[in-house]
Amino acid sequence: MTQPSRLLAKSYDHKKYPDHPPAYALLIQHERDVSEACKSLAEVMGAVAFFNAGLDPEWLPNFKLSLCANGWSQDLGKGNSHFQSMVTENPDTKQLLRHETISGLLLFQYPPLKTWFNLPEEIKIIALWGAMGHHRKFDQHTSANSLLPVMKVYVSHNDFNTILTEMAEDLNLEPPPQFQQDLIISGDTKNKNDIFAIEVLDDICYDFDNYKKHFQDEKKRRLLALVKGFGICADVAASAIAKGNEEANQYCLQEFIRESLSVHLNPKELTKLIHIWAWKTTELPPKKWNINQLPPGFKFLDFQNQVAASTSYLTLAVAGCGSGKSIAAYLWAKKWCEELEESTHFRLIFCLPTTGTTTEHFKDYALESGIPEEQISLTHSRSFVDLEMLATTSDQEELEPDTKPEDVAINVLKAQQDKIESLALWSTKLTVTTVDTVLGLMANARRSIYSLPALMQSAIVFDEIHALDERMFGHLMVFLKNFPQLPVLLMTASLPENRLQAIQNVRPDINLISGDSKLEELRRYELEYIQIKDNTWNDETVWNAIQDCLENRGENNGKVLWICNRVDWANKAYKQVLEKIKLGCFPDIPVNVYHSRFRYEDRSYRHRQVIDNFNKKHQPMLLITTQVAEMSLDISADLLISDLASIPSLIQRLGRLNRRAKYQSNPPKKAIICSINNLDKNSNPYPKNELQDAIQWLQNLINLSCTLSQKDLSDQFSFMENHQEFDYKKAEQNAIFFSGLWQTRPGMTRDPGYTISVILQQDYDSWKKANSNKQKPTQEWLRKYEVAIPFKNQVLKWDKRAGVPIAPDEDVIYDYDQITKLGTGAKWL
Numbered sequence: 053m054t055q056p057s058r059l060l061a062k063s064y065d066h067k068k069y070p071d072h073p074p075a076y077a078l079l080i081q082h083e084r085d086v087s088e089a090c091k092s093l094a095e096v097m098g099a100v101a102f103f104n105a106g107l108d109p110e111w112l113p114n115f116k117l118s119l120c121a122n123g124w125s126q127d128l129g130k131g132n133s134h135f136q137s138m139v140t141e142n143p144d145t146k147q148l149l150r151h152e153t154i155s156g157l158l159l160f161q162y163p164p165l166k167t168w169f170n171l172p173e174e175i176k177i178i179a180l181w182g183a184m185g186h187h188r189k190f191d192q193h194t195s196a197n198s199l200l201p202v203m204k205v206y207v208s209h210n211d212f213n214t215i216l217t218e219m220a221e222d223l224n225l226e227p228p229p230q231f232q233q234d235l236i237i238s239g240d241t242k243n244k245n246d247i248f249a250i251e252v253l254d255d256i257c258y259d260f261d262n263y264k265k266h267f268q269d270e271k272k273r274r275l276l277a278l279v280k281g282f283g284i285c286a287d288v289a290a291s292a293i294a295k296g297n298e299e300a301n302q303y304c305l306q307e308f309i310r311e312s313l314s315v316h317l318n319p320k321e322l323t324k325l326i327h328i329w330a331w332k333t334t335e336l337p338p339k340k341w342n343i344n345q346l347p348p349g350f351k352f353l354d355f356q357n358q359v360a361a362s363t364s365y366l367t368l369a370v371a372g373c374g375s376g377k378s379i380a381a382y383l384w385a386k387k388w389c390e391e392l393e394e395s396t397h398f399r400l401i402f403c404l405p406t407t408g409t410t411t412e413h414f415k416d417y418a419l420e421s422g423i424p425e426e427q428i429s430l431t432h433s434r435s436f437v438d439l440e441m442l443a444t445t446s447d448q449e450e451l452e453p454d455t456k457p458e459d460v461a462i463n464v465l466k467a468q469q470d471k472i473e474s475l476a477l478w479s480t481k482l483t484v485t486t487v488d489t490v491l492g493l494m495a496n497a498r499r500s501i502y503s504l505p506a507l508m509q510s511a512i513v514f515d516e517i518h519a520l521d522e523r524m525f526g527h528l529m530v531f532l533k534n535f536p537q538l539p540v541l542l543m544t545a546s547l548p549e550n551r552l553q554a555i556q557n558v559r560p561d562i563n564l565i566s567g568d569s570k571l572e573e574l575r576r577y578e579l580e581y582i583q584i585k586d587n588t589w590n591d592e593t594v595w596n597a598i599q600d601c602l603e604n605r606g607e608n609n610g611k612v613l614w615i616c617n618r619v620d621w622a623n624k625a626y627k628q629v630l631e632k633i634k635l636g637c638f639p640d641i642p643v644n645v646y647h648s649r650f651r652y653e654d655r656s657y658r659h660r661q662v663i664d665n666f667n668k669k670h671q672p673m674l675l676i677t678t679q680v681a682e683m684s685l686d687i688s689a690d691l692l693i694s695d696l697a698s699i700p701s702l703i704q705r706l707g708r709l710n711r712r713a714k715y716q717s718n719p720p721k722k723a724i725i726c727s728i729n730n731l732d733k734n735s736n737p738y739p740k741n742e743l744q745d746a747i748q749w750l751q752n753l754i755n756l757s758c759t760l761s762q763k764d765l766s767d768q769f770s771f772m773e774n775h776q777e778f779d780y781k782k783a784e785q786n787a788i789f790f791s792g793l794w795q796t797r798p799g800m801t802r803d804p805g806y807t808i809s810v811i812l813q814q815d816y817d818s819w820k821k822a823n824s825n826k827q828k829p830t831q832e833w834l835r836k837y838e839v840a841i842p843f844k845n846q847v848l849k850w851d852k853r854a855g856v857p858i859a860p861d862e863d864v865i866y867d868y869d870q871i872t873k874l875g876t877g878a879k880w881l
Contacts (some may be wrong), residue, residue, distance in 0.1 A: 316399060385541075483506070
């Protein structure tokens with residue numbers, strides 16, 4: 053390839069721009085934009101990020117210089133023949149080396165530029181490690197494709213020289229060297245004048261590995277991680293903003309960054325949210341609410357006030373299910389908002405473990421808060437599906453004149469679609485999200501890194517932390533350790549002793565607050581553990597209890613919650629109920645089954661249906677479900693039927709029984725826990741030893757010979773705990789945002805699961821028929837129609853579209869009626 057007239061950073065539409073490339077496509081303009089974004093982020097975010105990470109403010113000048121040098125260095129390597137071919141004449145061009153690797157090669161190994169790029173050693177190393185990892189594709193496994201033709205790096209090009217000249221002026225370097233010929237990089241050693249790609253790459257990795265010893269101090273690792281993270285943010289901001297404008301004078305990155313990151317909550321907005329929630333607990337219609345004050349006689353619980361008053365940067369609230377932890381969190385956030393209003397742009401991020409709990413919380417708090425729609429966000433992988441569902445199924449009354457929840461949901465959806473997706477949280481003051489959004493930062497997850505500026509301006513609530521798997525809990529520990537002055541509230545109904553000890557070890561400043569004693573000691577449960585001879589859905593004791601709850605309700609609402617450990621068990625129980633209905637049992641009683649084996653669109657609808665039906669007073673209902681009930685369903689049952697499960701799972705399941713009980717106004721409700729035959733064969737999804745522990749825990753509770761409280765559940769749990777020490781070193785290794793150093797690759801946010809998301813063949817065929825001119829579905833369509841099924845090796849043989857397996861009709865069937873909305877979902881044939 054002959055030397056091009058202009059060096060490009062990106063491809064562009066030649067029909068739209070026939071005469072010359074638009075500014076956003078030029079390498080020289082992109083370099084300017086990224087460096088400008090780095091400067092702005094350093095100015096706007098540097099001090100607050102340093103404070104959160106406990107770094108010495110005297111390091112700020114080095115941070116700003118490293119970040120700016122990172123920005124200039126990132127894409128210098130794009131000025132090569134392979135990359136330029138890829139963005140111009142041949143999009144399928146393979147590259148001998150990725151462009152960011154070439155950038156590092158030029159500035160760290162190529163003698164003329166290595167000598168010129170003479171920043172202080174540590175600043176230079178941090179800048180280059182950030183630059184070479186800004187696409188999260190550089191580590192010890194990075195390799196050169198030696199079978200490809202030689203690559204020219206256009207170091208003699210005018211654009212390249214201009215970039216180096218501006219870079220020198222900005223970083224206070226000497227004028228750059230002038231090149232008369234281009235640099236040749238080859239995959240072999242045939243020409244001695246060429247740079248041998250494999251050899252130079254090995255040298256770089258060797259030298260970088262030796263330099264790791266200079267980052268044994270955890271504070272230096274924090275500094276490096278911040279430079280790397282903000283460098284990635286600068287690149288995506290520069291690309292996203294510039295692409296919408298033909299010329300550079302049509303946009304201002306500094307203005308965009310300052311305006312986006314100036315969005316903040318104020319105490320009045322949080323006060324309004326709290327007042328609206330309080331009025332919703334009354335029997336008064338919304339038109340009679342005065343949201344400028346609390347309802348007459350309304351008082352917060354002592355433990356809620358204690359949470360709000362906590363001055364520690366880390367607070368842990370341990371309180372039973374349904375005890376008011378969520379509103380305690382907003383009271384806590386309001387206090388921190390008042391505390392930080394003058395010194396920073398305060399935001400709140402509320403994290404939950406699952407998409408279901410996240411959507412429900414968003415609906416119950418943020419959606420009806422009165423905060424402008426464009427400044428609140430529901431953030432998880434399928435959030436747009438749930439927002440669409442909220443927009444079409446909400447049947448609540450108006451909160452304020454002319455403001456319906458479904459209208460707010462529509463406006464939030466539109467606002468999120470209008471925002472630049474990757475930067476959505478930059479201009480959002482209240483975010484309700486899955487925990488992955490924050491803790492994904494520890495695994496170099498793309499969206500989490502993009503959200504780093506917003507995270508650094510936020511107080512963060514992590515709810516249901518007992519539900520975090522080992523890897524994610526480890527990420528939480530590393531996050532807390534490395535951001536010791538970021539306000540964080542942890543909440544849970546119960547916590548194993550070894551996890552509590554792990555938190556206390558990394559953060560001795562923790563303030564532990566227990567739930568309201570009257571509620572924690574309230575007698576809520578009548579517990580029975582029964583031995584099942586065959587299976588639960590054929591047991592006479594179970595059916596008698598169900599019939600009695602549904603038909604002899606008394607003070608009950610007749611809500612029956614039946615939780616099975618496996619989807620196939622839940623479906624069998626559901627079909628058994630339908631058979632009994634045919635025989636005349638349970639007339640006019642709504643019956644449903646809810647689990648994860650539905651298309652997400654169908655699951656989202658069923659979720660709303662289940663919640664709405666359970667909330668109808670004096671209307672009996674029988675719901676059969678799986679572990680999704682443990683957190684995703686904020687419901688209160690009058691009878692609980694449950695398979696034997698792990699102790700934390702049983703505590704959560706019991707939290708759905710008699711959930712609205714307040715002091716002595718509600719009598720205890722019955723819970724029947726059913727044994728599992730042949731634990732060696734049927735223990736999944738729990739380890740056998742956890743079920744054996746649960747049997748002993750249940751027996752200890754029954755031996756108390758009384759109705760039970762949530763305090764009883766947690767006390768007996770603490771007596772049985774496994775005191776194996778949490779492995780923080782392993783957690784540090786997994787948290788590659790800090791431990792990766794010169795290597796930057798995406799890691800795992802959660803432990804591997806047992807299921808895989810697929811698209812049904814029938815759905816893909818329908819899409820293809822309606823979109824014959826398109827090669828693959830959009831991500832939005834995939835998220836809407838994906839179905840989770842148990843993984844089998846057979847999946848590896850299926851065709852894929854956009855990376856998602858297509859499940860053939862002869863392998864997976866789907867039972868769901870789009871008209872009646874009934875069915876049992878997907879299953880293997």
